[in-house]
Amino acid sequence: MGKIMILNGSPRAPKSNSKQYAEMFSKACAAETEYFAVTKTNHQAICHAMDGFSDVLLVFPLYADGIPVTLMRFLDTLAQNAPSRKPRVSVLINCGFLEPEQNNIAVAMLRLHCKENGYPFGSVLQIGSGEAILSTPFRILVRAKVKKLAAAIVAGQSQTWKVTMPISKGMFLKASTRYWVHYGKRNGITKEQMATMQIEQ
């Protein structure tokens, strides 16, 4: 059985949802796993460590319909510092919106990157409502799919799964708006302020 390198590509890795998904994966996986969070300073170290792994699982969030820059920069370094034996790359991506299909473009970007750089492509799990679902009873739906992902990677299969909260878009929108308005209020920020560019400052 191979060994799986789990790479967290979230820009806020220590506090990220991706970290929780990575932990869920490690628990569900029959093979040995090792977790790394991508930072600005450890690209080379991760590239060197990759030699000892049969598989890499990229765990990251959707950012602006694409791959977060933290992961993008790492992939650039990896392209210049490829391991001698290229591992199979699988993906566990989560996004804030309800629809897991929002992640399609980011997954396509990674498929292309792997094709162009000679990495075999493995399996994919696309999670919608990724920051909300973990704190709801629907968490068990994610866990079931994460188990399938782990089994597919261990078996060397290429499959894709999608999972999200089984609620209507209207209900999701209402619940998430209520959540963010309340979140803003706790931090002294109104809904109107949140709708401006000044929120970035």
Ligand SMILES: Cc1cc2nc3c(=O)[nH]c(=O)nc-3n(C[C@H](O)[C@H](O)[C@H](O)COP(=O)(O)O)c2cc1C
């Ligand atoms: C800068 C930024 C851009 C984002 N862009 C999208 C997006 O385009 N579509 C989406 O569904 N969620 C988007 N999200 C939501 C994240 O994908 C979501 O919060 C995710 O759970 C974060 O995962 P992490 O905690 O592992 O970083 C964005 C979040 C941030 C902070």
